[in-house]
Amino acid sequence: MEIWSGPLPEPDVRTVEDMLMVLMNPRCDATGPLYYMYRDLALSDDDRAILRGHQIRYDITMLTPGSVCGEYIKTKGHHHPENEAGVPYPEVYEVLSGRGHFLLQAADLTEVVLHPAVAGDKVLIPPGFGHVTINPGNDPLVMANIVSDTFSSNYAFFEAYRGAAYYETDDGSIQKNPLYTRVADLRVLEAVDHPEIGIIRKQPLYGLIGDKTIADLMNCPERFTEIWDNCLRD
Numbered sequence: 383m384e385i386w387s388g389p390l391p392e393p394d395v396r397t398v399e400d401m402l403m404v405l406m407n408p409r410c411d412a413t414g415p416l417y418y419m420y421r422d423l424a425l426s427d428d429d430r431a432i433l434r435g436h437q438i439r440y441d442i443t444m445l446t447p448g449s450v451c452g453e454y455i456k457t458k459g460h461h462h463p464e465n466e467a468g469v470p471y472p473e474v475y476e477v478l479s480g481r482g483h484f485l486l487q488a489a490d491l492t493e494v495v496l497h498p499a500v501a502g503d504k505v506l507i508p509p510g511f512g513h514v515t516i517n518p519g520n521d522p523l524v525m526a527n528i529v530s531d532t533f534s535s536n537y538a539f540f541e542a543y544r545g546a547a548y549y550e551t552d553d554g555s556i557q558k559n560p561l562y563t564r565v566a567d568l569r570v571l572e573a574v575d576h577p578e579i580g581i582i583r584k585q586p587l588y589g590l591i592g593d594k595t596i597a598d599l600m601n602c603p604e605r606f607t608e609i610w611d612n613c614l615r616d
């Protein structure tokens with residue numbers, strides 16, 4: 383992968399078959415790989431020690447362009463569990479190339495936000511928000527993320543509700559998921575910088591792996607209430 387000059391492990395691959403429970407059309411008869419997840423990357427042994435010390439992981443994911451049974455290719459979608467303080471772990475994404483639509487939905491469904499993002503943009507996933515990334519473009523979407531390395535993602539809600547509250551179809555329209563009886567309208571929000579915690583367009587996410595604030599943000603989100611209160615404001 384051109385974007386990453388370090389060692390690359392074998393990716394985890396999600397196929398149409400893995401995604402059937404979260405597709406708009408559960409009887410979709412397409413097959414084949416949709417996206418590739420290169421997890422726990424480090425450019426050097428020193429960087430790996432830093433990542434371990436900070437209890438964070440750096441991943442790169444490549445979503446192929448196109449659609450599957452009428453829906454743009456997207457990630458399966460998941461929630462994160464709570465940390466010891468009882469606050470769900472957050473996450474931060476960066477678009478490395480291509481275009482992404484990051485759909486974030488509050489656990490109580492009172493907020494649903496779609497962040498369109500292009501190369502350099504960062505997207506914060508606040509504690510408790512389920513999230514799906516959609517590739518609405520004609521090119522592969524390559525994105526990176528930093529997240530705590532202390533938990534596994536939870537897919538139960540998205541599997542039970544057949545995906546997120548809204549689907550994006552390959553004519554560019556948004557369709558409400560009929561299994562969600564009460565849910566907020568979708569708000570489209572620009573992805574913005576958060577200079578107070580070092581999350582800015584011109585700073586690649588990888589450059590933050592040694593930053594204690596980012597490690598604290600990912601593992602102790604209870605210390606950053608102001609960030610979470612403000613990050614989804616219009």
Ligand SMILES: O=P(O)(O)OC[C@H]1O[C@](O)(CO)[C@@H](O)[C@@H]1O
Nearest residue numbers: 419441443457458459460527535
């Ligand atoms: O787990 P899902 O919903 O398939 O999403 C995959 C994404 O989530 C991550 O596991 C990070 O939370 C990435 O490795 C990957 O981009």
